Amino acid sequence: MTRFVLVAGTTKTARIDGISAAGADPDLVAHTPSADAELVEYGHLVRAPSLPVSPTGCPTPAAVTRAVRERVGFETLVVDAGLAEPTGAPTVGVGATPGRDIRETDPVPTAPGAWVAARELGSALPEDELVIGETIPGGTTTALGVFRALGVGSEGRGRGDAVGFPVSSSLPExxxxxxxxxxxxxxxxxxxxxxxxxxxxxxxxxxxxxPVLATVAGLTAGALDSGTEVILGGGTQMLAAAALVRHAGVAAPLSVATTTYVAADVDMDAAAAALDCNLVVTDPGFAGRDDPLARYAAGEAKEGAGMGGALRLAERAGVTESVADGTLEVVERVNESYGP
Amino acid sequence: MTRFVLVAGTTKTARIDGISAAGADPDLVAHTPSADAELVEYGHLVRAPSLPVSPTGCPTPAAVTRAVRERVGFETLVVDAGLAEPTGAPTVGVGATPGRDIRETDPVPTAPGAWVAARELGSALPEDELVIGETIPGGTTTALGVFRALGVGSEGRGRGDAVGFPVSSSLPExxxxxxxxxxxxxxxxxxxxxxxxxxxxxxxxxxxxxPVLATVAGLTAGALDSGTEVILGGGTQMLAAAALVRHAGVAAPLSVATTTYVAADVDMDAAAAALDCNLVVTDPGFAGRDDPLARYAAGEAKEGAGMGGALRLAERAGVTESVADGTLEVVERVNESYGP
Known part of the structure; x- marks a missing residue:
């Protein structure tokens, strides 16, 4: 049995102007993880104000994850790793609170506790496979911070560097x-x-x-401890989580599943190999569409809410072809009820 | 689409000696709702210490609900209506805290707020049918309190009275x-x-x-407001919730689904009719077994964790026959991992 775990949280780091595209405007950014959790759980909004979109209208990757779920039928678990706004999705806690701005002196005081609680949770979950995704605005910036703090790789702008920090972005630039x-x-x-x-x-x-990186790393370490297979569904942030797991001394096999959009942006292969992770890249087939999903092919969003991991499950079930239409269906369903 | 909602909470009322059989010993009673939630969600324990059993070893009805879920595949939602001990099940909050002893002056101060938040949640859930169950030790005592406070029915010992308070029990006596x-x-x-x-x-x-009655009633009122059908899965407590809903002026059709064990103990028909509720009674087929489930047929537990509602779904799907073996399988699976 496979369970899809969505680790959802927020930081004040995301409020820095220009850092995140995870919301139509800055006031909505903190609602995005809460809304993503509802989308994955219900395929609808319950307490969140609107469907998360980028400033140009690119719909949240959580709609893709939900579309896959409606085809594959996997079970879900949302972990509250520092949500700042209400969600109607059921969550399990690990003691995390929203992160502060990393330019403050102690920005994530709940990280060590969340890691420990998440490790226990990951070890206790009964499934034999977890696919773990994340939703946290500004997450690639804190991932860069983690890469540099750990001293992983050499700094670079991605493709072309030996093993650069593969720091992608939800923005085209x-x-x-x-x-x-x-x-x-x-x-x-x-x-x-x-x-x-x-x-x-x-x-x-x-x-x-x-707090999301701490929780993803803890869950992964705990699951691997207990013999559960783990697929980290995502790009930059999941490599940061993998780096944290490796630096915690956990050597078990670990996969990272991401989208072609991230893989086209940064050198995932070399980084995954350096962290002894198996890399899987899936194309959701959004290119050439004349709807909002075309923005993915133009380099927006790229990943998030475990999209790459969900696509891996879609591929395994042989339903990848219908994911694009299914995603649009989710977006239209939500917009019909709540206005675009 | 149907969603099974488990409303889980606790009160200090349950600590009164002799009130509740929802735990092998008094110290475990407060863990029962947290464990029941894990059983329904995972079919395993995650953070709870042990499988809830009565003092004589009768396994929790949550194992029945889980067994049905493993056959029918319905989605779940656990609502935290005042849990007092950790659960690894994901929950959504409505602002409820554990109830105090009803012999105190203001035992459930969070009830009105939980009612309002639950009503909003019930109205926002996208499914077209909710089956709502409860898990709260000592719940039939507070249900009796609610019947009397509302002035519903005439006091009586159940069968034989005109429309008595149908107050059943998880104890044979x-x-x-x-x-x-x-x-x-x-x-x-x-x-x-x-x-x-x-x-x-x-x-x-x-x-x-x-707090569980407040939350069940709020969820039900909200769901009915938005045109969602509701089946209240349970006995005494679900009739109390139905009474609360009717006294809130909600007149929409409403069903109560319970087990033959409750229906044999108290006069559910007359009470359901008086509250303008449709009553469905299902026999899980535990009679004549030579395993711990036989205790149900001997009058223990009888209901709980939405068992009657789950059995209704099993009946609809034509899988009732395999529920008894499935329940035993859940019990044995948990005991293998955690000791009996």
Whole structure:
């Protein structure tokens, strides 16, 4: 049996102007993880105000995950890793609260506790396979912080570097200079310098990361401890989670499943290989459409809410072909009830 | 689409000696709703310490509900209506906290708020049918309190009375005199006398009830408001919830689905008719077995965790026959992992 686990949280880091495209406007960004959780669980909104879209109207990848779920029928579990706004989705807690801005001195004080609680949870879940996804605006910035704190890879802009930090973005133009500035400021505010947190993953997530990364890493470590297979569904952030798991001394086989959009943007192969992870890349087939999903093919969103992991399950079940239409159906269903 | 909603909570009323059989010993009683939620969600325990059993070893009705789920495949939602112990099941909150002892002056201060939040939730859920169950130790005592506060029916010991309070019990010998004493003391501690809360259901649940009844009633009212069909799965407590809904002025069709064990114990027909509810009674077929399920046929447990509602779904799907073996399978699976 496979269970899809969505780890949902927020940080103040996401409020930095220009960091995140996970919302039509800045006030809606903090609602995105709560809304994503409802979409995956119900295929509808319950307490969230609107379907999350980017400023240009690209619909949330949670709609893709939901479309796959309506075809494959997997069970779900939403873990509250620091939600800031109400959700009608049922959640299990791990003691996480929303992260502060990583430029503050102790931005994620609940990270070590969340890691431990998530590890226990991951080890206790009865399924023999977990697919883990994330939804947290601003998550690639904190992932960059974690890569640098752990000293993983050499810094680079992605493709072309030996093993660069594969920091993708939900924006077509990756604001990588801004992300670097924010992470530089985070190091200044902490007592750490890059590489200081190697083999101390709890320091990396607490001072440079976010509560979602701590929770994903803890769940993964716990699941692997108990012999459960894990597929991390996502791009940059899931590689950061994998790095945290490896730096916690967990050597078991681990897969990362992402979309062609992330793989086209950054060098996932080399990074996955460096972390001893199996990489699976799936094309959702959104290219050439004349609807809002075409924005994915134009480089928006790319990943999120476990989209790459869900697509892996769709591929396994042989239903990938109907995912695009199914996603549009989810988007239209929600917009009919709530207005676009 | 049908969703099974389990409303789970606790009160200090359940700690009164002799009131509840929902636990092998008094210290485990508060864990029962948390464990029941895990059983329905996972078919396993995650954070709860052990499979809930009565003092004589009768397994929790949540194992029956889970067995049905493994055959019918319905989706679930656990609502936290005042859990006191950790659960690994994902839950959605309605602002409820554990109820105090109804002999205190304001035993369920969160009841009115939980009612409102549950009503909004019930109205927002997208399914066209909800089956609602409950798990709260001591729940038939607070149900008696609610019946009397609303002034529903005439007092009686069940079968043989015109429309008596159909107060069943998870114990083979119903401690009805003790329940009456506790409810009498609750009236003394409140400003209410029997019947005072007629058409003021929020007063009945707040001063004589429990947070689960408030939440079930709110969910039901909200679902009916939005045209969703509701089956209340349970006995005494679901009739109390139905009474609360009717006293809130909601007149829409409503069903109560219970087991033959409750129907053999108290006069459900007359009470359901008086509340303008459709009554469905299902026999899980546990009689004549030489395993722990035989205790049900001997009058233990009888109902709980939406068992009657789940059995209704099993009947509709034509799988009732395999529910008994499936239940035993769930019990054995859990005991293998955690010890009996």
């Amino acid at each position: 990756n604001p990588l200079d801004l992300k670097r500035e924010v992470v530089d400021a985070a190091f200044e505010a902490s007592d750490l310098t890059p590489g200081d947190a190697a083999y101390h993953p709890e320091l990396a997530v607490r001072f440079l990361g976010d | 119903n401690p009805l005199d003790l329940k009456r004493e506790v409810v009498d003391a609750a009236f003394e501690a409140s400003d209410l006398t029997p019947g005072d809360a007629a058409y003021h259901p929020e007063l009945a649940v707040r001063f004589l009830g429990d």
